[in-house]
Each structure stands twice: as C-alpha cells, then as structure tokens.
Amino acid sequence: MNRLDRLSAILILLQSRRVIKAQDLASRFDISLRTVYRDVRSLEEGGIPIIGEAGVGYSLAAGYRLPPVMFSREEATAFLTAEKLVSRLTDAANSASYRSAMDKIRAVLRSTEQDYLETIDNRIAVMESRRPQNRLSENLMQIVLNAIADKLVLEIEYFAFYRQEQTSRQVEPLGIFYLDNYWHLIAHCRSRKAVRDFRFDRISTIRSLDIQFEDVHAPFMKYVSCIYQDLALQAVQIFIEKEAYLHLGEQKYYLGFVSEETRSDGVIMEFMTHSLEGFARWYMSFADHAIILKPATLSKRVAEINLAIGKKIQETQSC
Helix, strand or coil: CCHHHHHHHHHHHHHHCCCECHHHHHHHHCCCHHHHHHHHHHHHHCCCCEEEECCCEEEECCCCCCCCCCCCHHHHHHHHHHHHHHHHHCCHHHHHHHHHHHHHHHHCCCHHHHHHHHHHHHHCCCCCCCCCCCCCCCCHHHHHHHHHHHCEEEEEEEEECCCCEEEEEEEEEEEEEEECCEEEEEEEECCCCEEEEEEHHHEEEEEEEEEECCCCCCCHHHHHHHHHCCCCCEEEEEEEEHHHHCCCCCHHHHCCEEEEEECCCEEEEEEEECCHHHHHHHHHHHHHHEEEEECHHHHHHHHHHHHHHHHHHHHHHHC
C-alpha cells in the first residue's frame, strides 16, 4: 500500500471509531509506530482535526466528517460476497439489516461498479449445509448482540445435550462465535456460577431482562482460547489404504486432522483429537482398510466396540 492510500485508510478508520491507538494502526498497516506518528502529523497538516491523547489514542474532533468515501470494485465485491454469507449464516433479522445496508452501499457506487455487481450477483452462491439444523428465531442474534453491548442479562430456555434436559438459565453474555456450522454464545451462567458455551440451535426461547451486569469477566477471546485451543488433545496415528482414503472427504477435519504422509501402499495420517471415543467409532467405518499405529488405548477401545457388535449380532440371530 502506498502512502497516499494508507493516509486515506487511516482517516477512514478514525471516522469509524471513537478512539484508535497508535499500536492498532501500526498492526493494521504493518508499519512502525514512528511511521504512524508521521502519517498522523501529515493528516493534521492537511487540515484534519485529530485529537491525540497519550495512553488513550487518536480521535477526530466532534462533528467532523468527510463526505461518503467511494468504494473500489474490489471492496464492493467483498460486500456482495459478505451479503451472501450473512443471508445463510445468520438469522432473518440480521440478514435483512445487512441487505438494507448493502442497498445504501450500492447507492453510493459509481454506475460502472453498480453494473459490475449486477453482473456477478447471480454468480456467487452460498449453499445451506445438508446437516439437519434447527432454524434460529427471527432475531436471536440481534437480541444477543444488543444484550452484549448494553450489558443486559439474558433469560434463555436451553436444551442441555449431555443431560438431555430442558433448562431455564439467566446468563451474562460475553460474545459469540461461529464454528463447524453452528453459532455459539459464550456467557456467564448465573445458576452454574461459571462461563458456559451455549449453542444457538439449542436455545428455544430468549429474552432480554431489564437487569444490567457488571463487566468483571475476563476478555471474551480468553474464554474462547481456553475452551477450544487448550483442550486436552490426544495424538492419534493411523495407516489407511489408498482406496479407503479417497472416501474420507472432509470428515477428517472434524476429527482433528493434522498432517499426512503418502506412501506407495497407503497414507499415514496424524490427528490431535479431544475424544478417543468419537474417533474410535469414526474409525470403525473404515477399520477393515486401516491400522491404528497409536495409541494402544484406541486399539483397545475399537476391539471392545467390535466385540460388543459381535455379541449384538449373535443375540439377534438367536432370537
């Protein structure tokens, strides 16, 4: 990015945030703090009223705004692609809001960019997953996001999968994330007195209470890291014949696939899984074409499952 483009981008960021730190600008544009200071000084010399406060960051003087910025073709295309994703991966209310915002973006585009978007609009598609899913309520995501912003307690009816029971909870929402085809809410559960992960599709009803909570929790991303990056993972290594390997498809990624080594007679695959039980049952689907190299506990569990299957078959045949 040349300096002129960077100065324009910095000005756009200043208009889009109340305060932005010099270090955040340096990280965003991969430049040194010294370059940030020089760029800000150049904007000030150009008449931009920037307020800088040590230890806080930069902001624009109240009321200062430039006319709408024209979007490039690449930026407009990115918005269009995002619209397709939002329409499929969020609830109806959030999707409608994004479509409305997209109409406003189209309105400020040059006619050439508008024509370009019309041409490619029907050439980009996001298909719904074939995996069965419960439909989200009309404005579930917006209720959650509003509660996060206003620090309001949420009351939810939630189906606890492992206990197989419907529960009523009051939770303090901290953030949401998307993983493996599902949206998740990270929130402090008042009844359990701990932070929990609530999957959106298991929330049957939700309402925002007129109760504010204190923001005394650790940063949201810290909880995400603890839950999904610091799991007690176990190393698994298997050998699978080439013919069977071709049928694995994308399944391996859900089991913690790490790497593989192709040989003349097959493939050695490495996994880091948090559930040997789940891995054992997946492995059984192609076990006649594979060998477990490690750990021994996995081989033992597969043998136990195989023995139980044999007994079930014998019982069925004797009836």
